[in-house]
Amino acid sequence: MTDSWxxxxxxxxxxxxxxxxxxxxAPTLVVVPMSFTASNALTFPPEGFSTRWYEKMLxxxxxxxxxxxxxxxxxxxxxxxxxxxxxxxxGTIRGRFPGRSAVNALILxxxxxxxxxxxxxxxxxxxxxxxxxxxxxxxxxxxxxxxxFVVVNVATSLRxxxxxxxxxxxxxxxxxxxxxxxxxxxxxxxxxxxxxxxxFITSWDEVVVSIFLTSARFRTxxxxxxxxxxxxxxxxxAAVSTTLxxxxxxxxxxxxxxxxxxxxR
Amino acid sequence: MHLFRRATSRSGRRRRGDPIVNRWxxxxxxxxxxxxxxxxxxxxxxxxxxxxxxPRPTDDLLANYGRxxxxxxxxxxxxxxxxxxxxxxxxxxxxxxxxxxxxxxxxPRVAGLLLIAVLLPFWSSLLVRTYAWQVILRDTGIxxxxxxxxxxxxxxxxxxxxxxxVMLGMSQILLPFMVLPIYAVMRRIDxxxxxxxxxxxxxxxxxxxxxxxxxxxxxxxxxxxxxFVLALxxxxxxxxxxxxxxxxxxxFIASAVQQRLDWGIGSTMAVILMGLTLAVLFIASRLIRLxxxxxxxxxx
Amino acid sequence: MSATRCPVGAAGGxxxxxxxxxxxxxxxxxxxxxxKKSFGDVPAVDGVDLEVRQGEFITLLGPSGSGKTTTLRxxxxxxRQSAGxxxxxxxxxxxxxxxRRDVGMIFQNYALFPHMTAAMNIAFPLEMRxxxxxxxxxxxxxxxALVKLEGxxxxxxxxxxxxxQQRIAFARAVVFHPRLLLMDEPLGALDKKLREALQLEVMxxxxxxxATVIYVTHDQEEALVISDRIAIFSRGRIEQLGRGEDLxxxxxxxxxxxxxxxxxxxxxxxxxxxxxxxxxxxxxxxxVGAAATARVALDGDRAAALVVRPERLRIVDADDAxxxxxxxxxxxxxxxSVRDVLYLGSTRKYELTLRDxxxxxxxxxxxxxxxxxxxxxxxRLAWAVDDGVLVPIRAAExxxxxxxxxxxxx
Numbered sequence: 001m002t003d004s005w006x007x008x009x010x011x012x013x014x015x016x017x018x019x020x021x022x023x024x025x026a027p028t029l030v031v032v033p034m035s036f037t038a039s040n041a042l043t044f045p046p047e048g049f050s051t052r053w054y055e056k057m058l059x060x061x062x063x064x065x066x067x068x069x070x071x072x073x074x075x076x077x078x079x080x081x082x083x084x085x086x087x088x089x090x091g092t093i094r095g096r097f098p099g100r101s102a103v104n105a106l107i108l109x110x111x112x113x114x115x116x117x118x119x120x121x122x123x124x125x126x127x128x129x130x131x132x133x134x135x136x137x138x139x140x141x142x143x144x145x146x147x148x149f150v151v152v153n154v155a156t157s158l159r160x161x162x163x164x165x166x167x168x169x170x171x172x173x174x175x176x177x178x179x180x181x182x183x184x185x186x187x188x189x190x191x192x193x194x195x196x197x198x199x200f201i202t203s204w205d206e207v208v209v210s211i212f213l214t215s216a217r218f219r220t221x222x223x224x225x226x227x228x229x230x231x232x233x234x235x236x237x238a239a240v241s242t243t244l245x246x247x248x249x250x251x252x253x254x255x256x257x258x259x260x261x262x263x264x265r
Numbered sequence: 266m267h268l269f270r271r272a273t274s275r276s277g278r279r280r281r282g283d284p285i286v287n288r289w290x291x292x293x294x295x296x297x298x299x300x301x302x303x304x305x306x307x308x309x310x311x312x313x314x315x316x317x318x319x320p321r322p323t324d325d326l327l328a329n330y331g332r333x334x335x336x337x338x339x340x341x342x343x344x345x346x347x348x349x350x351x352x353x354x355x356x357x358x359x360x361x362x363x364x365x366x367x368x369x370x371x372x373p374r375v376a377g378l379l380l381i382a383v384l385l386p387f388w389s390s391l392l393v394r395t396y397a398w399q400v401i402l403r404d405t406g407i408x409x410x411x412x413x414x415x416x417x418x419x420x421x422x423x424x425x426x427x428x429x430x431v432m433l434g435m436s437q438i439l440l441p442f443m444v445l446p447i448y449a450v451m452r453r454i455d456x457x458x459x460x461x462x463x464x465x466x467x468x469x470x471x472x473x474x475x476x477x478x479x480x481x482x483x484x485x486x487x488x489x490x491x492x493f494v495l496a497l498x499x500x501x502x503x504x505x506x507x508x509x510x511x512x513x514x515x516x517f518i519a520s521a522v523q524q525r526l527d528w529g530i531g532s533t534m535a536v537i538l539m540g541l542t543l544a545v546l547f548i549a550s551r552l553i554r555l556x557x558x559x560x561x562x563x564x565x
Numbered sequence: 566m567s568a569t570r571c572p573v574g575a576a577g578g579x580x581x582x583x584x585x586x587x588x589x590x591x592x593x594x595x596x597x598x599x600x601k602k603s604f605g606d607v608p609a610v611d612g613v614d615l616e617v618r619q620g621e622f623i624t625l626l627g628p629s630g631s632g633k634t635t636t637l638r639x640x641x642x643x644x645r646q647s648a649g650x651x652x653x654x655x656x657x658x659x660x661x662x663x664x665r666r667d668v669g670m671i672f673q674n675y676a677l678f679p680h681m682t683a684a685m686n687i688a689f690p691l692e693m694r695x696x697x698x699x700x701x702x703x704x705x706x707x708x709x710a711l712v713k714l715e716g717x718x719x720x721x722x723x724x725x726x727x728x729x730q731q732r733i734a735f736a737r738a739v740v741f742h743p744r745l746l747l748m749d750e751p752l753g754a755l756d757k758k759l760r761e762a763l764q765l766e767v768m769x770x771x772x773x774x775x776a777t778v779i780y781v782t783h784d785q786e787e788a789l790v791i792s793d794r795i796a797i798f799s800r801g802r803i804e805q806l807g808r809g810e811d812l813x814x815x816x817x818x819x820x821x822x823x824x825x826x827x828x829x830x831x832x833x834x835x836x837x838x839x840x841x842x843x844x845x846x847x848x849x850x851x852x853v854g855a856a857a858t859a860r861v862a863l864d865g866d867r868a869a870a871l872v873v874r875p876e877r878l879r880i881v882d883a884d885d886a887x888x889x890x891x892x893x894x895x896x897x898x899x900x901x902s903v904r905d906v907l908y909l910g911s912t913r914k915y916e917l918t919l920r921d922x923x924x925x926x927x928x929x930x931x932x933x934x935x936x937x938x939x940x941x942x943x944x945r946l947a948w949a950v951d952d953g954v955l956v957p958i959r960a961a962e963x964x965x966x967x968x969x970x971x972x973x974x975x
Contacts, residue, residue, distance in 0.1 A: 009469075017367040020360050021382045023437060028386060028397045030407065042400055044407040084296040091293025097286045103293060106300055113308065114498025114542060116515040117535040120522050121307030124314065124532075144304040147296060167643050168676035170663040171747075172737065173693035179664075182689075186680045198388075205390040208500055212523075222392050229396055229505065238400070241393040248389050 028245070035238035042235055053239040063240060066224040073135065073220060074203035077142040081199035084143065085150025086192050092151075093158050111148045115208045118145070123212040133215035141213050142203040149202055150195030157191025193258045197251045204247060308539070311532045318529035329533040339517070343537070346514045349431060349503070350496035354443075356436040357492045361443030362485065368444075369451040380448075387441035395502045398434045399425060402506065426508040434502040442495060443488040450484025451477075490549045494542055514538050592655040594619045594777035595640065595745055600649035601801075602635050609635040611801030613649070617779065622771055624780045624788040627798030628824070633781045636798070637747050640779060642666050654744045664693070669738035671751040675730045677722040683733045684709070684718030690741040708736035711770060728759050735767065739774055746776045752787065764790050785825050789813075797821050813874070815860065819956050822872040829878065829925045829946075831899070835869035835955065844871050844955070847921070851897040857955040868958040875928040877952040880915065880935075883943045898947040901925055903938045913937070917946065 030044065038048030057063045088107055092100060110118065122141050123132055131137035165187065169179040207222045214223050225240050316326040333339050368379045386394065401407045402424035409421040424430055454477060462472035500515035507513075514534055521531035595617040602610040610632040617623050625633035638644040640651055642663030650659045658666050669690075677686050687708050691701045709715050712732035722730055731751060738746060751767070752760045768791040771778050782788055788795050789809040797804045797812065797820070805812060805821045816822035819830065833846035840855035851871060861869075883900065901917040904924075908931075915927040915938065925946060929935050938944060 013363055013367050016360075016363045017379065020364045020440070021379070023360070024382055024386045024440060027401055027437065028389060028394045030401060031393065031397045034400065041405075043410065044400075084299055087292045088296035091290055091296070095287060095290030095293055097290035097293070103297055106297070106305065110300075110304060112494060112542065112546070114500075114515060114535075114538050116498060116500050116518050117308065117311060117539055118304070120518060120531060120535060121311040122303070123522075124528070125307045125310050140303050144300060147300065162674065162676060164672045164674060164676040165678055167641070167663070168670065168672060169678070169689070170643070171641055171666070171668060171670040172690035173664050173667070173741065174689070175662070175664045178693065183678060201388055205392070207390075207392045222390065225392060225396070226501075229392075229399070237396060241390070241396055244390045244393050249385065252385065252388055 031238045031241040032245070035235060035242040037235050037238075040235070042238060053235040054243075056236050057239045057243070060236070062219070062224055063221070063236065066219050066221040067243070069135070069218060070204055070221040073138050073142060074200045076139045077146055077203035078196045078200035080139065080143045081146035081150050081202075082192060082196035085147045085195055085199070086154050086188075088147065089151045089154035089158055093155055107151050108148050110145050115145075119209040119212040122209060126213060132213055133218060135218060138210060138213050138218075138220070141209050142206055143199075145206065145209065146199035146202040149198040150192075153191045153195035153198065154188055155191075157188040161187050190258050194255045197255045197258070201248050201251050204251075205244065311535050312539075314528050314532040315536045318532065320529060329529045332530060333533050333537070339534075342512050342514055342517050345511065346497060349428070349435070349499075349511065349513060350493050352428075352432055353435045353439055353496045354489050354493045356432060357440050357443040358485065358489055360436070361440055361488060362447060362481075364440075365444050365447035365451055365484070368448050369454075383441045383444050386437070391438055391501055394438060395434050395505045398430065398437075398502075399505055402430050402433070425506060426511075428507070428511050430506040431503050431511050434506045435496060435499055438502065439492045439496060442491045446487040446491060447481065447484035450487070451481050454480045486549070486552060490545065494545050497542060497545075498538065592619075593617055593652075594621065594654060595779065596650075596652040597636070597640070598650045598652070600636065600639060600651065601647045602632075602639060602644060603647050608801050610639070610646075613801075613803055615796060615803065615806070617777060620772075620775045620777055622768065622778045622780065622791060622793045624782060624792035624795045625798055626782060626785060626788040626795050626824075627804075628783060631798035632801035633783075633796075633798040634749060635801075637749055637779060637781050640745070641668055641670050641747055667741075667743050668745045668747060669741065669743035670747040671731075671734050671738045671749065673750040673753050675722075675734040675751075675754075677730055677734055677737070679722055682719050682721055683714070683725065686722070686733060687718075687737045687740050690737065694741060704740055708740040711739070711774075712736045727755050728763060731755065731763060732766075735770070739770075739776060742774075744777070746771065746778045748778065748780045750782050751780075753782070753784075760787070767791060789825075797824060799824075815954060816872060816956060817861075819870055819872075819958060822954070822956060827875050827926055827928075829873045829875060829927075831871040831873075831923075832958065833869065833871070835867050841950075842955075844869060849899065851899070851953065852895070852950045853953060853955050854895075854951045856951065857953060861955050861957060870956050870958055872954040872956055873948050873952055875914070875926040877948050878925070878927045879947045880917075880927055880929070880938055880944045881947050883945050895950045896947050897950060897953065898945045899925075901944055901946050903940050903942045903944060905940060906938065917944070 033046050034042055034044060035053055036049050036051065037043065037046035038050040038052070039046070057067075092104055092107065097103075118141075122137075122144075126132035126137045126141070129137075131140070161184070165183055166179050169183045170176075174182060205222060206220075207226055210220050210223045211226060214220060219227075221240060221244065225237055225244075228234070228237055315329055319326075319328040320332075321328075364379070364383075368376045371379070399406070403409070404421035404423075404425070406425070408424060409418075412418045413421065458476050458480065459472050462476045463469070467475060498515055499513055500519060503511055503513045504516050504519075515538070518531050518534045518538070521527045521534065525531075593616045595615070597613050597615040600610055600613040600615075601608065609630075613632070613636055615623075625636060627633045635644060639646045640653075642658070642661065646659065650657060652658065653666065653668065677683075678689070681689070684705050687705045688701045691704060696704070705718065706715070709718055712735055714729060714732055714736070717725065717729065717733075722733070725733065734751070748767075752763055755763065764787055780788075780791065792809065794806060794808055795812055796806045799820050805817045807815075809825075812821060812825045816825065816828075822828045822830065831844065831846065831851065833844040833850075835853065836843050836845065837858070841858050842853045843850045844853055845851075853871065880903075881898070900920045903915055904918050905916040907914040907916070911931055913929045913931050915929070917925045917927065919925055927946065
């Protein structure tokens with residue numbers, strides 16, 4: 001193997017791979033150093049070092065309430081989507097009922113239907129239900145978008161789980177409820193938690209639906225950023241971006257940790 | 266006996282003589298109700314508005330569709346959407362296939378790192394990533410500043426508000442959707458096949474072209490399809506990086522609804538976009554199992 | 566769930582308090598009557614009747630798809646039977662859910678709960694039966710001692726070797742003194758050496774506990790080693806039930822003869838003659854003993870086969886034919902030529918071809934005074950009349966294995 005790496009074709013492949021990694025990672029990471037610039041303009045490399053843009057983000061009412069709103073919406077979305085998604089995964093994988101494939105399609109379709117259509121549809125309906133621009137409305141909308149991620153994660157755990165374990169528990173005297181609580185749930189828990197984290201991230205980063213379902217009085221961080229990005233060139237946005245990235249990355253690391261749990265196997 | 270055991274372990278599949286509905290199915294009821302109310306109903310309402318929100322009460326049900334197809338500007342947006350989506354697919358394939366191939370041949374640990382390099386951006390904010398491209402491509406952005414400072418150019422070259430800018434941003438965001446399905450398929454190809462080809466006298470490239478490439482095509486198809494379909498619906502990236510010339514259908518829908526308050530034409534375009542998406546998926550479902558497309562996402 | 570509603574649950578609860586097996590009642594441990602299961606139109610189990618005595622070790626033996634595992638799963642309650650009844654320890658369990666059957670089961674892949682330690686796994690059935698903490702502790706320790714894994718209770722299944730996992734699964738399945746112990750190829754995942762060691766251990770511990778065991782395997786040697794009785798399964802039915810010797814020495818069908826051990830099979834037509842009879846094929850005929858004739862109760866002139874085990878055949882010089890016949894009238898013989906000689910250490914195996922092209926196998930102890938033959942030698946195969954077992958040929962067998970005459974299998 002090592003010798004074959006000297007072949008020019010392999011070297012080319014390796015170079016292309018390195019370039020792709022750079023293309024994937026570097027442009028995004030550019031905002032991190034720039035958020036710590038001391039100057040008023042976004043320059044690269046940044047001039048000096050300061051945390052003033054973070055201070056501005058935290059003291060500015062719009063940014064800070066946006067941060068709190070985002071966190072609250074994402075948290076509730078994660079809980080709701082995890083509950084619904086876990087039920088959906090159990091119901092569609094273990095369940096037998098007519099129209100199961102249609103239900104599967106329904107559950108996965110938020111992943112594939114263009115988000116702008118979902119956005120105007122939800123806006124149109126939520127206005128009539130008087131929940132457009134409200135906290136509740138946004139949580140419900142984000143939950144619909146996040147459920148597929150939970151389903152996919154829990155379904156994977158369920159499929160890889162050995163059904164004999166449940167039969168064994170039954171033969172040892174555990175009824176259906178105790179079998180679920182003592183055996184099934186602990187074994188799919190890594191998938192459930194990972195799904196919940198993905199649901200949080202989905203809500204935390206969501207822009208398009210949020211643009212339609214928030215109002216001037218109630219905005220999330222990405223929506224605030226969307227409004228500002230088109231008007232002002234201010235390193236605060238870089239600081240906000242870095243904050244968004246930091247939260248997402250932390251949660252992703254958590255996902256990896258959760259998935260490593262031995263019970264996952 | 267193993268046949269039967271396999272049959273029973275596929276719990277979902279119904280065998281004759283078993284009840285049509287089992288108890289597990291009840292669990293699916295709340296999420297189904299939720300998605301119908303807050304996801305399906307909105308989509309249905311949009312579809313209905315495309316025929317009911319007509320400019321004049323006397324118009325027939327297809328008036329909005331007539332309006333849409335009568336305007337050359339609208340058709341240009343539609344054509345542009347296809348063009349950008351196709352271009353993004355090609356760029357992603359050109360970058361994604363070698364990348365997936367590399368992941369498949371390196372040691373597992375390196376492959377894991379390469380996978381993380383795909384997954385981290387995959388899950389980080391689309392808006393942030395688009396904003397980062399803005400910062401890089403602007404007239405006062407990193408590239409132009411660098412080139413101006415180095416006196417390579419006299420005036421900033423136009424990078425932002427060009428098709429190139431949109432392509433860069435979209436390809437970067439869509440690349441994981443190409444890499445993951447291809448990698449999932451490649452990983453299932455038994456390396457013995459390539460060794461067998463070599464043993465039968467095929468030089469490396471011939472072995473690749475005649476054996477490995479055909480076997481990896483389902484992944485290529487799945488990835489291309491996914492990228493194309495997702496690209497059709499892009500909104501944020503073309504809005505921030507593109508010129509008015511590069512307007513895609515999602516932006517058109519948003520501005521119709523938000524600025525012109527013309528729900529009729531907005532929802533009509535939404536139905537057309539949805540129809541295109543479903544059509545592509547339908548054609549694809551004839552070629553590959555859609556489950557493979559989503560299945561590869563599950564493994565991520 | 567409540568013990569009052571279900572007498573079985575109550576009995577299960579009581580089982581945990583049982584200090585040791587009390588004197589058993591005479592009623593059978595397990596009775597299956599007319600048990601059937603079909604998946605769609607395909608019958609997997611097609612009418613199984615079986616009665617198992619208390620403390621008996623019964624093996625369900627058969628090829629893949631013969632219905633043995635499906636039968637076991639119906640006894641455990643995992644699969645609902647299409648027809649028939651299951652009675653365990655005198656109680657009709659046909660419609661009792663698995664967790665109230667009080668039946669221990671060992672799975673092929675052990676099904677140890679990966680998120681629990683070995684001790685927690687063993688404690689699980691006791692917890693389900695609301696045993697006290699101190700009792701759980703005591704009985705888990707006892708169970709670990711029983712399988713000689715004291716000190717490994719804190720290990721997780723993935724930290725244990727295959728053989729150790731197997732023992733923990735065994736301990737978990739017996740710790741609550743189930744009425745029945747079911748094992749589904751429990752040694753199938755282990756390598757040959759370990760499997761053979763554990764076979765004996767499974768047998769000894771089961772006897773020590775006085776457990777009634779229903780054991781599923783497709784390995785006939787394993788079945789012969791550990792069972793009191795063996796039920797041979799074929800096409801969803803029990804083809805023959807009996808002790809290992811019975812099955813080997815007196816198979817009732819070609820299938821059993823073929824499945825257990827190696828066989829030489831001569832096909833022909835059977836004719837009655839007094840107490841015994843003759844099996845004729847073209848111009849040859851062989852004597853069938855009275856015992857064999859009586860067992861099968863065949864009427865005259867029917868398709869039948871004579872089964873002779875390879876170690877019961879002797880090879881003699883082709884020219885000695887007359888000598889053989891006159892020396893012992895109770896001896897049959899057939900012409901053959903040696904095709905291959907396989908040296909197997911303690912035995913020598915001859916593959917021969919009969920005059921009509923059929924194959925035959927002979928096993929000879931090495932080191933005896935038997936002459937060693939060479940490929941190409943023309944010989945006669947001789948056997949005592951009472952070593953030939955007569956079996957009927959059913960229409961189905963004539964079709965399915967008719968073109969593989971005298972097939973032998975290891």
